[in-house]
Amino acid sequence: MMVTMDITNPPIRWKQIDTLLLDMDGTLLDLAFDNFFWLELVPTYYGKLRGLSDEVALAEIEARYAQVRGSLKWYCVDHWTQELGLNISELKHEMRHMIGYLPGVVQFLRVARLSKRRLVIVTNAHPETLAVKLRQTHLDRFVDDIVSSHETGHAKEAPEFWPLLERKLAFKPGNTVFFDDSEPVIEAALAYGLPHAVTIRRPDTRQPSRDSTTELAVDSLAELTPDIR
Numbered sequence: 001m002m003v004t005m006d007i008t009n010p011p012i013r014w015k016q017i018d019t020l021l022l023d024m025d026g027t028l029l030d031l032a033f034d035n036f037f038w039l040e041l042v043p044t045y046y047g048k049l050r051g052l053s054d055e056v057a058l059a060e061i062e063a064r065y066a067q068v069r070g071s072l073k074w075y076c077v078d079h080w081t082q083e084l085g086l087n088i089s090e091l092k093h094e095m096r097h098m099i100g101y102l103p104g105v106v107q108f109l110r111v112a113r114l115s116k117r118r119l120v121i122v123t124n125a126h127p128e129t130l131a132v133k134l135r136q137t138h139l140d141r142f143v144d145d146i147v148s149s150h151e152t153g154h155a156k157e158a159p160e161f162w163p164l165l166e167r168k169l170a171f172k173p174g175n176t177v178f179f180d181d182s183e184p185v186i187e188a189a190l191a192y193g194l195p196h197a198v199t200i201r202r203p204d205t206r207q208p209s210r211d212s213t214t215e216l217a218v219d220s221l222a223e224l225t226p227d228i229r
């Protein structure tokens with residue numbers, strides 16, 4: 001039997017919430033770009049460079065991804081440029097027209113801004129990737145601050161990341177809501193002691209919603225726009 005959550009009445013007391021910590025890719029921006037980039041475009045270029053079929057290229061690439069997934073290297077443009085022999089930064093720049101917001105997110109951000117809460121993007125994106133995405137979306141106009149985990153030396157999946165973030169931003173965990181589409185990241189935030197960590201279940205508009213094992217989950221931030229007024 002499917003258990004559905006009553007998302008119109010989330011167990012978060014919004015009046016007490018003064019800080020929103022927002023993941024970028026898959027939470028604010030459509031992960032369709034990243035999935036296309038890493039699972040289609042990069043394997044194709046990689047295969048062409050080595051004379052491999054698409055299937056063999058994808059299998060080789062996925063094996064390389066699996067070795068570093070969840071670590072800072074996984075998110076590092078320099079690592080993949082070196083590892084794959086492709087100019088990842090340049091490729092991202094060429095494909096930048098495909099970068100876009102998830103449906104309803106601009107409205108969510110406008111309402112969140114009007115509510116006078118502090119908005120901070122907390123991303124694993126490498127600074128070069130971040131720069132391309134900000135140039136394309138002007139996402140920075142909606143937020144007070146942006147933290148890339150690369151500044152801290154630890155990915156969001158790592159327990160070491162969270163005390164460093166709290167020290168940097170001086171947020172109160174009880175008055176803060178954190179949003180992310182990655183369950184390992186959500187679990188790290190909960191383990192650290194952030195009581196309100198919300199999973200985004202539909203980070204890629206080309207894919208259906210995913211199942212979530214965490215307590216708080218929504219398909220999209222758009223569902224919460226009425227709550228944050």
Ligand SMILES: [Mg+2]
Nearest residue numbers: 023025026181
């Ligand atoms: Mg994400």
